[in-house]
Amino acid sequence: MPDILPAPASFETDVPALIVGAGAAGLTAALALRAEGIEVLALERDAVPRGSTALSAGLIPAPGTRWQSAAGVSDTPDAFVADILKKAHDEPDPALAALMAREVGPALEWLADAHGLDFSLVDNFRYPGHSALRMHGLPSRSGEELVDRLSRAAEAAGVDILTEAQVTTLYVDGDAIRGVRFTRPDGSTEQVGCRALILACNGYGGNKALVAEHIPSLRDALYFGHPGNQGEAILWGEALGAATRHLGGHQGHGSVAHPAGILITWATVMEGGFQANLAGERFSNEATGYSEQAARVLTQPEGTAWTIFDARIAGIAAQFEDFRRAQSLGAIVEADDLATLAARIKVPAGALENTLAQVEAAKRGEIADPFGRPLAGVAPLEAPYRAVRVTGALFHTQGGLVVDGEARVLRPDGAAIPGLYAAGGAACGVSGAGAEGYLSGNGLLSAISLGRVAGRAAATALA
16 A cells, blocks of 8 residues: 655655656656756656556547648647547546647647657548547557657656656655655665656556456456556545546457457457457447447457458558557458358358348448447448457556646645646546546547646746
């Protein structure tokens, strides 16, 4: 259990700003602090900065960027906010959604210009819930590349990153944050004082007790996030009297290759594919979103489903490194015709043929899709076919500490806890109280936008 203790008379080391966690949120915050000339130390529990960022597709939604303009895409922060609120049924704080939508585009352009991150727009398919093409990623379209590039940028900017340093204790003087204690793998400890502390250690997805409490539908699901996401930020915040919100909010994913454990891009569905259970039958409207699809897949026999698509869609999906890896491992089943595909994936051929026929009839506008998916006009599936067996998984939590427009952690009365900031999964995001409110990219949206906001706000306070 994370501790809160009175600050000692002195610390072994003092720095102006400390960051707990060196994923996308923490590294972005560190870069923002260094841009203002502030000395900063990032403490990372792992041997190498990775975290949940490395397990993601590394795509960040942003409106009104120069990459959109170059592609002829018209988009605005207001349009993005409308999409966020619509997906989450108006549950998120509109002001927080507006802050993120306003800040994320400039943050990406700053990372590109100041630190050489060569973002580009994903322009050949649109994620569910987004009214415009607004996903941006690095060339490999992988989160591992994103965190590696941010790490290199941070080191080049003079950020001190201390790895294998697990923070266990926060020190306070009255109601103000004064420092931390961390533990090394050999059991030794060290105390570091600070005047500003940014919690960027994500949420509680790796804490089975908290998942069972707040997300019971996924208590037994595969956890596809970082095991270090144990909820320390929330537990520390609650001990300090901080407000929390939407603790049941989370990102699931209904498309993790089974048993390979590789994330399969949702382009396999959104470009015209569908999901069928082991009986060869559809069971949901797949287009509502991959987050809520996780629980739906888990209710099917053996907790798995088959995503059915074709060679054209496989070509689109191949821009993602994870998909290429799944192909190389044989997780993507190929067949020249549907009967052969059915035999290879061991589902009843007649049932799969009927399911495909129904999907294609809905695409042609001949029938309404029985699950309400808007399929009219979607490109047909054509031989040769592809399939991948998938399961549902929990990726990361979206609820957390309530923050203001400067990413300061707030108490229930709206007062800020002096010296304490939160970003990324440690802060309450904009996905609402459940899985269905998660709009694609909301996790990295919070990491990049709030990370920079927190870093700049802390720098101003320390100046």
